[in-house]
Amino acid sequence: MTAAEKHQAGRNPAAVPQPPGGRCPQPRGGGRLNGRAGIRDVAAAAGVSITTVSDALNGKGRLPDATRSHVREVAERLGYRPSAAARTLRTGKSGLIGLTVTTYGEEPFTFTEYAYFAEMVRAATSTALARGYALVILPAPARRGPGGTVVALGPDVWSNVALDGTVVVDPSDQDPVVGELVRSGLPVVSDGRPSPSLPVAAWVDNDHEAAVRGILDHLAENGARRIGLLTGTSTDTYTRVSTTAYLEWCRRVGQEPVYERYPAHDPCAGAVAADRLLARPDRPDAVYGLFDPNGTDLLAAARRYGLRVPEDLLLVCCSESTSYATTAPPITTLSLKPGRIGTAVVQLLIDVIEGVGPTRPVQQVMPTELIVRTSSRRAGRPVTVSPPRVPATE
Amino acid sequence: MTAAEKHQAGRNPAAVPQPPGGRCPQPRGGGRLNGRAGIRDVAAAAGVSITTVSDALNGKGRLPDATRSHVREVAERLGYRPSAAARTLRTGKSGLIGLTVTTYGEEPFTFTEYAYFAEMVRAATSTALARGYALVILPAPARRGPGGTVVALGPDVWSNVALDGTVVVDPSDQDPVVGELVRSGLPVVSDGRPSPSLPVAAWVDNDHEAAVRGILDHLAENGARRIGLLTGTSTDTYTRVSTTAYLEWCRRVGQEPVYERYPAHDPCAGAVAADRLLARPDRPDAVYGLFDPNGTDLLAAARRYGLRVPEDLLLVCCSESTSYATTAPPITTLSLKPGRIGTAVVQLLIDVIEGVGPTRPVQQVMPTELIVRTSSRRAGRPVTVSPPRVPATE
């Protein structure tokens, strides 16, 4: 067969005679441009080929400026919008980035419930958009139901959306789907150190150990003798690392650990745990709470037991909420700077997608910020602010 | 030409002899499955046709259960993931819903900065996922720069993502892109009454007039004689409608309006405006603040002027933040119930996309909730809670 014959064989059916019966072949398929102009219409209207249209609109080929602007004008006039689906199919790039949160405990989808996530998502979205990507919010990939079976929440949206990569917040080491995503070659970057068995392309995290040490030192400097911890029961990295750092610190300074754990997703349980902590016979004279609402809970509990803050009890909690500036008294908070995390994680992901930067896994540690307020300042004590640590990028 | 000949002409090139030179035709195109299994691989491995694979996986045709499960098993074994892009191109449905916020004033992208948006987005995402759609967060479509030119923020993400429809929060009547979206046939549903010139398919909104009237009545019942308003300078519907309702109420009860406007996106301006309002010679004895941080700002200003809340000054502000339950004193807030709004707006949009429900424009008015706390309860006055209004659906 000659090359000409090959072309013959593949020729557009429109060029061959009609099938017997003379009727026109019906257009099939549901995606037919619904009255809107396609690239062919533009090409016809502009008197050029579709290649030229594509090149002109994407700034690709080396066309005369006149042609380019003419095509652009015609496209504009016809209200031509290129089909994102077709482009994605052809190029293999969708311009879409997934964002998913392995939520605390069994809570279904609490996403922006806490100020942390709100700010993190805001920054991530903004950064993605600035680099020409859009963020798709996706459900936690999978969860273990009773009996260890994987429970999907509703239809499998994951496989229905073409992603160039995805951000996983707080990846659980048990999640089989995250592992599968990575293995299938999709770039995955995580917020929070993943377990070593999850070979994500990069991760970003705060230095939680240093943050906890900084807080405990700060409390000790302000006169605390016995520092308690309010922590969670879940196995995410944040909870685990922070709790370990606390225990380690206690061991180092020779203090007996005093802590209460509760399921972090349940606000009522938090209030109860705060109460329990202050009801103990070995009541702490300072408490650090790992989760956002701990501050108010501890304040309420202190009030119930007639403890004055900061005179009888020093208080710090980890929170992004500005409302702690206006409680009575204002409460010292640790900010994880979620905005920076969101930005960093998306930058890293897009770098991986676009193949710029190192191909080795990247770990990026972001500084935290201790915002010292009345609740942790014992009268007559000097104010100490941990200086922001320099981000260490490997 | 016979039907057989037609098929001949269109036959798969793989079935025809190689071109001269004997080399295989090079695969072109960038989207080539990167080592991963395609539907053809599954078909080959399972010993069936690709149609059967497609039908088996999508639960479409009427195949024997044996075939179906066999195909599923093979697909699973090969790690087959269907290409969302190809499916979208073919079916014309992407399963993607856009969500965009026309941000306040000139602020670039403040999205989840306020608890309202956080909760609204959370609910919208959750609802979308439950119905098999994912949410894509997109930038405000366009803004007027100096001189009236349309300013795009970064690359045009809008035209690069295949949407089945979109939610527009607080659509500005000047935005040309929203109008274009509607005109191009994309289903658009808005949170907030759109201007009549924007023919969206449906909208959801609170009854802001009724909410403002309810608050003013509540304050009056608690002894307020001169009620002030802290409002914004922007032209979005919420600000406009609320302010008008306030002025109308004043006219009706014969009170001279006392209000300050400020650019709502600027928190400092809010604090200054709160101060200004309480510094006036005709100082109000009650204030309603339209925006989230007004409560704390007004509280701080009241403290500066030595005004006791609620004895000297009654306070209400519109906010979704739970932190107002723990301020000193706790502040009465109006909740717009953003979760319900987010859910409703997505349900409506998906109904339109899927062609269920009425085709006429739908207006859905959602109730608000006044959470009465100490700041608006004058001692000795009875507590009054506006009963939640029944949602009126046309």
Next chain:
DNA sequence: CTGAAAGCGCTAACAA
């Protein structure tokens, strides 16, 4: 510098 055509992976219409 421009145009023809192949084909991305899938689904739906039709043929067998």
Next chain:
DNA sequence: TTGTTAGCGCTTTCAG
């Protein structure tokens, strides 16, 4: 019931 094939709209290679 299963298989064959056209083609969704676009980008890209390659020939002219």
